[in-house]
Amino acid sequence: MSKPSLPQGTRDFNAITVQKRQYIFQTIRSVFESFGFTPLETPAMENLDTLMGKYGEEGDKLIFKILNNGLDNLQKKEQTLEGFDKILAGKSTPNITERALRYDLTIPFARYVAMNHGALTFPFKRYQIQPVWRADRPQKGRYREFYQCDADIVGSESLLNEVDLVALYVTAFEKLKLPVEIKINNRQILLALAEICGGSEKLIDLTIAIDKLDKIGWEKVQVELSTKGFTPAQQDTIQTYLNIKGSNEEKLKKLTTLLGGNAAGQTGIAALNYVLNYHNNTGMAKHLVADFTLARGLNYYTGLIFEVKAKDAQMGSIGGGGRYNDLTSLFGVPNIPGVGISFGVDRIYDVMEEKNLFPASVEQGTQILFFNLGENEAMQSYELMMALRNKKIACEIYPEKSKFDKQFKYAEKKNIPTIVIIGSDELAAKKCTVKNLNSGQQDTITFEALMGYQF
RNA sequence: GAGGGCGUAGCUCAGUAGGUUAGAGCGACAGUUUGUGGCACUGUAGGCCGUGGGUUCGAGACCCAUCGUUCUCCCCA
Numbered sequence: 001m002s003k004p005s006l007p008q009g010t011r012d013f014n015a016i017t018v019q020k021r022q023y024i025f026q027t028i029r030s031v032f033e034s035f036g037f038t039p040l041e042t043p044a045m046e047n048l049d050t051l052m053g054k055y056g057e058e059g060d061k062l063i064f065k066i067l068n069n070g071l072d073n074l075q076k077k078e079q080t081l082e083g084f085d086k087i088l089a090g091k092s093t094p095n096i097t098e099r100a101l102r103y104d105l106t107i108p109f110a111r112y113v114a115m116n117h118g119a120l121t122f123p124f125k126r127y128q129i130q131p132v133w134r135a136d137r138p139q140k141g142r143y144r145e146f147y148q149c150d151a152d153i154v155g156s157e158s159l160l161n162e163v164d165l166v167a168l169y170v171t172a173f174e175k176l177k178l179p180v181e182i183k184i185n186n187r188q189i190l191l192a193l194a195e196i197c198g199g200s201e202k203l204i205d206l207t208i209a210i211d212k213l214d215k216i217g218w219e220k221v222q223v224e225l226s227t228k229g230f231t232p233a234q235q236d237t238i239q240t241y242l243n244i245k246g247s248n249e250e251k252l253k254k255l256t257t258l259l260g261g262n263a264a265g266q267t268g269i270a271a272l273n274y275v276l277n278y279h280n281n282t283g284m285a286k287h288l289v290a291d292f293t294l295a296r297g298l299n300y301y302t303g304l305i306f307e308v309k310a311k312d313a314q315m316g317s318i319g320g321g322g323r324y325n326d327l328t329s330l331f332g333v334p335n336i337p338g339v340g341i342s343f344g345v346d347r348i349y350d351v352m353e354e355k356n357l358f359p360a361s362v363e364q365g366t367q368i369l370f371f372n373l374g375e376n377e378a379m380q381s382y383e384l385m386m387a388l389r390n391k392k393i394a395c396e397i398y399p400e401k402s403k404f405d406k407q408f409k410y411a412e413k414k415n416i417p418t419i420v421i422i423g424s425d426e427l428a429a430k431k432c433t434v435k436n437l438n439s440g441q442q443d444t445i446t447f448e449a450l451m452g453y454q455f
Numbered sequence: 456g457a458g459g460g461c462g463u464a465g466c467u468c469a470g471u472a473g474g475u476u477a478g479a480g481c482g483a484c485a486g487u488u489u490g491u492g493g494c495a496c497u498g499u500a501g502g503c504c505g506u507g508g509g510u511u512c513g514a515g516a517c518c519c520a521u522c523g524u525u526c527u528c529c530c531c532a
Contacts, residue, residue: 005523058530061456104532132532137456139526146532215528296531308532317532344532373490408492423490437492 009136009144016363017349023362024176024345024352025129028149031172032127035164037151040126042108044133048092048100054107054330056299062134064101064144065092101133105150106300106327106340113154113338114331122155122336129345141315141347150321152340154328159271162304162323163278165341169308169319170284177357178348179311180318182287184275185294186304187322188268192259193241197234206230206238207295213242214293241292248276248290255292271304300324306341310351318347367455369416370397371407373423381422384432384447393455411437418455 006012013021051063071080083095102108105128113120129149136142151168153161166182173180194203205228209221218239225235237258244254252269259265272290279285296305303323310318321341328336352358368388370381378397385395398407411419421433432450435442445453 008523056530062530134531136531137529138524142531148532315532320532342532347532371490403489404491405489406492410492412492419492421490425490433491435491440492442491 007144009138009142011143011145015365019362020353020358021345021349023358024348025147025149027175028172028343028345029127029129031168031175032149032151035125035151035168035171037125037127040109040112040128041130042102042105042112042128044131045099045101046108046111048094048098050111050331051100051103051107052092054300055103059103062136063103064133064135065097066099066101067097068095068099071096102130103134104132105130105148105342106152106324109150109152109340110327110338111331113336114328114333117328117333117336120155123153123161124155125151125153127151141350143346147345149343149345150340152338154336154338157325157337159274159304161339162271162275165321165339166275166279166288166306167282167284169306169341170287172343173287173308176348176352178352178355180287181289181309181311183289183291183294183307183309184272184304185291186268186272187301188264188271188303189255189259189292190268190295192262192265192268193238195262195264196259197230197237202228202230204299210238210242210293211295218242244292248285248288251290251292252276275304296320296322300327300330302326303339308343310348313351313354315347315351317344318351319343363415364394366394366396366414366416368393368395368418368420369407369411369414370395371404371419371421371423372398372401373421374401377422377424377427380427381420381432384420384422384450387451391451408437420450 045066048063048065052060055063070076073080079095083093086093087096109126109128113124127150129147131145131147133145136144138144151165153165166184169180169182190207191200191203194200194206197206206225209224209228212224213221221242222235222239225238230238241255241258244251244258246254252273255265256269259269276285276288276290279288291307294305294307296307301322302325305322306320307317308319309315319342321339323337323339325337326334327338328334368385370378370385372378372381378401381397385397388395398410408419410416417437419435419437421435426432426444431444431446433442433444434450434453434455
């Protein structure tokens, strides 16, 4: 047996880490619920064809596929070999794999809505907090198993939903005390740009190229545009588009001059204006940044799109989302528009850890340790301990009768602030000694007094 | 999918131009009058130097392969 190890890109979480993660989950969950979302859970695995083709070509490659059981059945040997030939040719086949691990929460949600649309009350608002898996190469801030926290609204086209989701982001990150910038753009604006630069079929090439502006700079983007067949004149237009700077208002003004003549451009700009103006009134606009280079990879977005970045942190986006106008039609149920956002808990954790943003209170464990100084003494301690537990005070008793030294050190290691000592003297006097390990102060008090003691 | 860095004790790392029995700090455990911890002191345990080949009289050091890990690109949360 070799040394035990973990699959690439996965992690164990120790006590403190879990407590900190729970703090993030609980914060986000409480915000979801206060905004009127109700929970949903879906299976870890989906049918492969539910997922394939929904995340683009790159996405398909990153889906973890589950090998079918029974491939060793010799009676099906021909079928299996045929299947492997297809796999070698880069295609998947139900002969080899027909299930896959969840890649995100949005598509399983769309599948759920498509299956249950008759029973749901629209607009339907659900939140979902579950792990997803991607066969990505792990690196900083990138894992193969990670959690997403999604909130989606389907069955409503109103921009008030987008407004509300922005408010949800702002509320959640304010509660976490994590300063963020919410980038906002509209696919319609990108579409408009594509239309005036060669046609809507160029949309994907265009967005992929301009999405890289931050990383590789304009000159390399220009090279990429050339290879994709954009004319010099079109490239100039794109450069003008990318050079739009200033406050959100100024940017939108400049953008209107450039794209206002295009129908998609008009609706795109109007939607952006609507959300920004709305949040001028709520005071949340200061967190919003109109960013026309924001594209987002997922093909199914059609309207406003969001991406959240932590301020002053070397980390990719910690959240994202947008409007998709017809996701359930992929599953045969048309005309259910939706909009949703996602929180990336693992990255939020990494940033908060780096910036030391977890409150000390999340690490609180046992509050009181009862010393074990003998069978009868322990029995008395146990009775008192159970009474305190009923008062919601976290207590434990040292399971073995051992030296003071050892029990003290146990309390220190576990960061337990208070100890209660019942030895033969105390037992005889029906009293106990309470000691605060931080101050070193100790009192000998009656059992009744212990029940009302301020720890 | 492409390319770099790194694998030595539980953890963080030393290990000099290849040379005898592999080192430190922290941690763990035990002890320094078994009813008062944190400090200090003493001691103990713990490593086929990631794995497999090769070069050499001799490899933890060099070469090749492999696995793991980490980072960048791609893409994404």
